[in-house]
Amino acid sequence: MASPTRFNLTEHSPTFWRVTFDNPPVNLVDGAFTDELNELFSRAEGEDVSVVVFDSADPEFYLAHYDLSAKDELDHVLAHPEEVHPYTALLTRITKLPFATISSIRGIARGAGSEFLLDTDMRFASREKAVIGQFEIGISAIAGGGPATRLPGLVGRGRTFEILYGGLDMDGARAESYGYVNRSFPDDELDGFVDELASRISSFVLQTIRDIKHFVNVATLRPDAEFKDQMDAFWAAVNRPAQQHVAERLFDAGLQQRGDVERDLPQWVTRFQYSPDSEQD
Amino acid sequence: MASPTRFNLTEHSPTFWRVTFDNPPVNLVDGAFTDELNELFSRAEGEDVSVVVFDSADPEFYLAHYDLSAKDELDHVLAHPEEVHPYTALLTRITKLPFATISSIRGIARGAGSEFLLDTDMRFASREKAVIGQFEIGISAIAGGGPATRLPGLVGRGRTFEILYGGLDMDGARAESYGYVNRSFPDDELDGFVDELASRISSFVLQTIRDIKHFVNVATLRPDAEFKDQMDAFWAAVNRPAQQHVAERLFDAGLQQRGDVERDLPQWVTRFQYSPDSEQD
Amino acid sequence: MASPTRFNLTEHSPTFWRVTFDNPPVNLVDGAFTDELNELFSRAEGEDVSVVVFDSADPEFYLAHYDLSAKDELDHVLAHPEEVHPYTALLTRITKLPFATISSIRGIARGAGSEFLLDTDMRFASREKAVIGQFEIGISAIAGGGPATRLPGLVGRGRTFEILYGGLDMDGARAESYGYVNRSFPDDELDGFVDELASRISSFVLQTIRDIKHFVNVATLRPDAEFKDQMDAFWAAVNRPAQQHVAERLFDAGLQQRGDVERDLPQWVTRFQYSPDSEQD
Numbered sequence: 001m002a003s004p005t006r007f008n009l010t011e012h013s014p015t016f017w018r019v020t021f022d023n024p025p026v027n028l029v030d031g032a033f034t035d036e037l038n039e040l041f042s043r044a045e046g047e048d049v050s051v052v053v054f055d056s057a058d059p060e061f062y063l064a065h066y067d068l069s070a071k072d073e074l075d076h077v078l079a080h081p082e083e084v085h086p087y088t089a090l091l092t093r094i095t096k097l098p099f100a101t102i103s104s105i106r107g108i109a110r111g112a113g114s115e116f117l118l119d120t121d122m123r124f125a126s127r128e129k130a131v132i133g134q135f136e137i138g139i140s141a142i143a144g145g146g147p148a149t150r151l152p153g154l155v156g157r158g159r160t161f162e163i164l165y166g167g168l169d170m171d172g173a174r175a176e177s178y179g180y181v182n183r184s185f186p187d188d189e190l191d192g193f194v195d196e197l198a199s200r201i202s203s204f205v206l207q208t209i210r211d212i213k214h215f216v217n218v219a220t221l222r223p224d225a226e227f228k229d230q231m232d233a234f235w236a237a238v239n240r241p242a243q244q245h246v247a248e249r250l251f252d253a254g255l256q257q258r259g260d261v262e263r264d265l266p267q268w269v270t271r272f273q274y275s276p277d278s279e280q281d
Numbered sequence: 282m283a284s285p286t287r288f289n290l291t292e293h294s295p296t297f298w299r300v301t302f303d304n305p306p307v308n309l310v311d312g313a314f315t316d317e318l319n320e321l322f323s324r325a326e327g328e329d330v331s332v333v334v335f336d337s338a339d340p341e342f343y344l345a346h347y348d349l350s351a352k353d354e355l356d357h358v359l360a361h362p363e364e365v366h367p368y369t370a371l372l373t374r375i376t377k378l379p380f381a382t383i384s385s386i387r388g389i390a391r392g393a394g395s396e397f398l399l400d401t402d403m404r405f406a407s408r409e410k411a412v413i414g415q416f417e418i419g420i421s422a423i424a425g426g427g428p429a430t431r432l433p434g435l436v437g438r439g440r441t442f443e444i445l446y447g448g449l450d451m452d453g454a455r456a457e458s459y460g461y462v463n464r465s466f467p468d469d470e471l472d473g474f475v476d477e478l479a480s481r482i483s484s485f486v487l488q489t490i491r492d493i494k495h496f497v498n499v500a501t502l503r504p505d506a507e508f509k510d511q512m513d514a515f516w517a518a519v520n521r522p523a524q525q526h527v528a529e530r531l532f533d534a535g536l537q538q539r540g541d542v543e544r545d546l547p548q549w550v551t552r553f554q555y556s557p558d559s560e561q562d
Numbered sequence: 563m564a565s566p567t568r569f570n571l572t573e574h575s576p577t578f579w580r581v582t583f584d585n586p587p588v589n590l591v592d593g594a595f596t597d598e599l600n601e602l603f604s605r606a607e608g609e610d611v612s613v614v615v616f617d618s619a620d621p622e623f624y625l626a627h628y629d630l631s632a633k634d635e636l637d638h639v640l641a642h643p644e645e646v647h648p649y650t651a652l653l654t655r656i657t658k659l660p661f662a663t664i665s666s667i668r669g670i671a672r673g674a675g676s677e678f679l680l681d682t683d684m685r686f687a688s689r690e691k692a693v694i695g696q697f698e699i700g701i702s703a704i705a706g707g708g709p710a711t712r713l714p715g716l717v718g719r720g721r722t723f724e725i726l727y728g729g730l731d732m733d734g735a736r737a738e739s740y741g742y743v744n745r746s747f748p749d750d751e752l753d754g755f756v757d758e759l760a761s762r763i764s765s766f767v768l769q770t771i772r773d774i775k776h777f778v779n780v781a782t783l784r785p786d787a788e789f790k791d792q793m794d795a796f797w798a799a800v801n802r803p804a805q806q807h808v809a810e811r812l813f814d815a816g817l818q819q820r821g822d823v824e825r826d827l828p829q830w831v832t833r834f835q836y837s838p839d840s841e842q843d
Binding site: 418430438439443445510511521551 | 769
Binding site: 161242 | 404
């Protein structure tokens with residue numbers, strides 16, 4: 001396949017691969033990210049890979065969020081309501097991949113970044129340096145990638161509401177106590193733990209991994225339609241003045257650049273909330 | 282609406298309301314509580330409220346339990362098996378309200394009080410002063426308001442059995458570790474946290490709150506019929522000698538009065554368990 | 563009934579029974595274990611028992627795992643694909659018994675031992691001396707007794723994958739933090755806690771226990787078919803060279819004997835993983 005532009009691939013062995021996100025300045029999720037991962041997954045399926053780890057080359061950003069600058073993407077989505085959005089298709093595909101998937105989280109994983117890690121099989125986080133959350137309510141939109149469906153099975157209904165209504169960040173320790181991630185580790189122990197676990201899994205027979213994935217999926221996966229509906233609701237929100245009001249002001253302040261807005265997004269959104277008289281600001 | 286008799290309403294802003302339970306001596310749940318909350322919810326829906334917090338004017342009692350003294354209520358229930366009990370209807374309505382709901386728990390919340398908080402979207406508790414549980418097995422009845430259905434999605438099947446079979450109290454710290462509540466706080470930090478979170482949520486666009494509620498409900502709510510069945514089983518139990526045996530003795534000892542029986546109800550019930558020769562006691 | 567050979571029965575009272583596993587050298591699960599428990603359960607149902615506690619006479623082994631030495635069992639299973647395996651039938655029966663069930667866990671509970679405790683209503687563990695896990699991936703087989711179905715409702719989807727893919731042990735403290743068990747206790751407090759809880763439950767009216775079991779089951783049990791499919795997948799794995807390769811070498815090293823292999827099984831399996839050129843080893 002063509003060399004990916006959004007991540008690096010390391011093949012530790014024929015059965016243990018690592019995808020390292022590397023898309024400066026803040027590791028945004030976008031269409032190219034989606035396409036390149038789909039291509040990688042097809043290759044991994046063909047080569048009987050057992051386990052893929054996802055980490056980041058940038059210690060400050062795991063995956064910042066979805067690229068909100070693509071105006072033509074909104075036009076396309078609104079013109080094709082019957083289509084499943086490619087990121088939704090990627091996320092539901094991840095849950096069904098015929099190998100084990102592990103998110104190793106250091107830095108900021110908000111919005112689509114959180115949705116990504118929620119759809120891998122397992123999540124391990126730096127206790128101090130992981131920053132996880134669904135900030136979308138702050139830009140007047142429901143999260144599109146399905147956390148309303150995925151989170152309850154990990155953290156329960158009550159904590160799901162707290163995460164989605166509050167739109168705040170969570171560090172690794174709280175994410176562990178909520179079940180948002182499997183475990184958190186002191187930052188300097190994270191990589192060692194993940195590598196040892198992935199290496200161990202990759203030594204086992206692939207058929208067992210596939211059987212486990214199959215039966216856990218039977219017991220836990222929700223209908224794909226729930227994910228399409230949430231992504232459609234996200235884009236409907238993006239098409240409303242309230243979202244555009246906040247997003248424009250955030251872009252003016254530095255959204256999607258390396259700086260304070262991305263670092264403290266849940267605080268920045270509160271400066272620009274929409275109200276009937278906001279347009280006169 | 283007529284002035285409520287079971288709680289006070291504070292409108293912090295047009296979008297952030299607070300209901301403070303205030304029904305001495307121990308904040309019992311009863312028909313008037315149910316009617317008054319229904320009326321309040323209808324008004325809140327009409328005025329586009331974003332978030333409602335539920336707390337208590339009494340630091341010792343959040344909501345003690347359902348009023349067990351109403352004999353004519355039992356007669357009515359038995360004569361109308363087709364009806365959904367008003368408290369069941371209120372609880373299922375709470376889970377579907379088009380705004381965010383938060384229980385801020387200090388003091389005793391047993392039985393119907395626990396069922397109430399389980400049906401709000403989020404629960405925050407005083408670490409030291411919250412006392413939460415389902416004591417009903419101690420009066421020879423299944424809990425009627427549906428915790429057998431709600432608890433598994435928060436605490437898992439095993440801890441649900443422990444809570445319902447044991448009929449014991451839980452403090453805020455354990456409730457947090459089980460997921461019975463979202464978080465617990467040192468008592469003097471609870472109000473500040475809840476107010477800040479509610480205020481933040483109330484600043485966001487209401488449509489987003491409604492979208493979140495909708496999609497989390499799609500993924501988590503169980504059929505309404507499960508709740509009717511449990512409430513019917515509760516009243517069937519109330520109609521049996523074993524329940525009446527314990528309840529009569531508890532009333533004689535001080536049930537529904539401010540005192541030791543209400544404070545230590547899970548211990549008091551053990552004094553009066555029914556057995557074939559109990560009637561000769 | 564004939565005297566059981568795999569456990570001892572203690573009738574603390576007419577309503578509170580204890581089953582103490584006692585099947586040296588390591589408390590294997592096998593056909594006799596299954597038959598004897600079925601017989602005991604039928605008797606307990608007839609005598610209106612309220613609660614049964616399951617503990618072990620051997621502080622090092624709770625239930626080691628399923629007896630892997632029975633070659634004729636594999637032949638029978640393969641010849642009768644329509645049959646539900648007796649251990650699967652036992653496990654699903656346990657979840658529906660008309661009384662409360664409690665696992666009190668000290669020592670090693672792997673594989674079928676873990677599956678057993680997952681199907682009792684409640685689980686309490688020695689913090690230091692409980693060793694719980696599903697090691698089966700290490701012998702190139704999916705766990706047969708349904709943990710892919712049971713675990714998600716206790717520990718969530720992500721931790722389920724970690725437990726099943728990793729095949730590692732967990733102590734009581736981690737099992738509690740994951741929700742694999744209800745609670746863990748310092749070893750010298752476990753028995754006292756369990757006895758007091760069981761005694762309390764046994765003092766309550768049996769109808770209430772049955773109502774609770776019924777409604778929690780309505781809200782939590784998965785279709786029986788999922789369990790048959792997993793057990794069939796286990797035996798299919800046992801019939802493959804990869805499983806036989808590992809199992810033969812483990813037996814040579816001391817599997818099912820009291821010793822290092824059973825104590826450190828998750829480490830021992832890594833020595834014997836199958837690969838295309840393993841047969842030349």
